[in-house]
Amino acid sequence: QSALTQPASVSGSPGQSITISCTGTSSDVGNYNYVSWYQQYPGKAPKLMIYDVSNRPSGVSNRFSGSKSGNTASLTISGLQAEDEADYYCTSYTSTSTLGVFGGGTKLTVL
Amino acid sequence: EVQMVESGGGSVQPGGSLRLSCAASGFTLSSYWMHWVRQAPGKGLVWVARINGGGSSTTYADPVKGRFTISRDNAKNTLYLQMSSLRTEDTAVYYCARGGGYSYDPMEYWGQGTLVTVSS
Numbered sequence: 010q011s012a013l014t015q016p017a018s019v020s021g022s023p024g025q026s027i028t029i030s031c032t033g034t035s036s037d038v039g040n041y042n043y044v045s046w047y048q049q050y051p052g053k054a055p056k057l058m059i060y061d062v063s064n065r066p067s068g069v070s071n072r073f074s075g076s077k078s079g080n081t082a083s084l085t086i087s088g089l090q091a092e093d094e095a096d097y098y099c100t101s102y103t104s105t106s107t108l109g110v111f112g113g114g115t116k117l118t119v120l
Numbered sequence: 121e122v123q124m125v126e127s128g129g130g131s132v133q134p135g136g137s138l139r140l141s142c143a144a145s146g147f148t149l150s151s152y153w154m155h156w157v158r159q160a161p162g163k164g165l166v167w168v169a170r171i172n173g174g175g176s177s178t179t180y181a182d183p184v185k186g187r188f189t190i191s192r193d194n195a196k197n198t199l200y201l202q203m204s205s206l207r208t209e210d211t212a213v214y215y216c217a218r219g220g221g222y223s224y225d226p227m228e229y230w231g232q233g234t235l236v237t238v239s240s
Contacts, residue, residue, distance in 0.1 A: 012164075045226040047165070054215055054233055055157075055165065060226035098165050102224040107179040109224065114164040 013038065013099055013112035020118040026087040029115045031099030032080060037110060039080035043102035046075060046084045048095045049114075055098065059084060086117070094119040122146040122229045124199075124216050129234030136206050136238070142199040142216030142231055150174065150194040153219035155227055156201045158212035158236075168214070169201065170223065179223075183209070206238045 014032040021027040031038065031046075038044055044062045047055035057066050059075035062082060072093075074085045082101070086093055099112040128140040140156070156168040169180045169190040178190050189202040199216050213235050217227035 041224075043224045043226075047227075049165075054230040055217075055227075056230070057226050057228045060228075066228060100226075108167045108170065108181055111165045111167065 013101060013110055015097075015099060015112035015115045017113070018116045018118065020120055021086075021089045022120045023089055023091065025089050026085060027089060027117065028086075029084045029097055029099075029117070031082040031084070031101075031112050033082070033101055033103075033110070034080055036105045037101040037103035038077065038082050040104070041102045042077070043109075044075070044077060044082040045100045046073075047098045047100070049098065050095050058097075089119055091119050093117060122218070124218065124229060124231035126214065126216055126231040126234040129214065129236045131237045131239065132206055133240055134207055134238055137202070137204040138206065138236060140201040140203065140214055140216075140234060140236070142201075144197045144199065144218070147218070148194075149192060149197045149199065151221065153221070153223050153225065154190075154192060154199045155217045155219055156190060156199075156214060157217055157227070157230075158210075158214045159233075160209075160212040163212075166212075170219070171199070172223065173221075177223075203236070206236075208238050210236060211238045212236060 046059040049055040063075040155170040187205045213233040215233045216231045218229040
């Protein structure tokens with residue numbers, strides 16, 4: 010299965026906003042609104058942060074938001090906090106496989 | 121409270137077998153798609169397999185097809201992953217995750233993971 014493309018790392022200072030991109034194709038991100046984002050701390054299980062492109066599960070801070078344009082989905086974190094430092098993964102439904110696909114992950118560093 | 125606890129991980133030689141279990145509580149397993157996702161040391165997340173609520177539909181990643189079998193016992197509220205012909209590249213933390221009523225629903229709840237090490 011092909012993977013979605015994410016930047017290996019992004020960084021930002023407390024209070025700033027950052028955006029993590031997730032680039033796919035018309036077989037996944039471009040034509041389906043089933044994009045999710047997960048946050049993972051080292052040694053811990055992933056946590057769902059965004060689903061269906063832009064929806065937040067109950068309990069997730071509204072500093073986290075999702076969007077999509079063409080074949081690229083994005084996760085934006087506003088008002089960056091030290092606790093946001095983690096790895097972030099995107100996933101999408103894909104028509105080319107019976108399983109979904111994950112992005113390679115992005116390490117967010119809060120400076 | 122939704123909770124999932126994996127067990128069954130450990131060390132095994134190449135060619136060996138292991139069965140992972142994921143005991144679920146706080147919800148009725150039969151109502152949800154369930155998934156196994158793995159993460160090799162220092163690497164990203166990779167889907168391994170998924171199964172529908174009734175157990176009649178299963179899907180596997182290409183690297184594990186024919187070697188791994190996902191199953192569920194809804195009466196015991198437990199998900200399984202039978203792994204055979206294990207290879208060194210199967211070394212990873214294996215997570216079970218709860219999906220939704222559809223195969224493409226997000227994985228909202230995850231277990232803590234169980235480590236599988238395949239080494240001679």
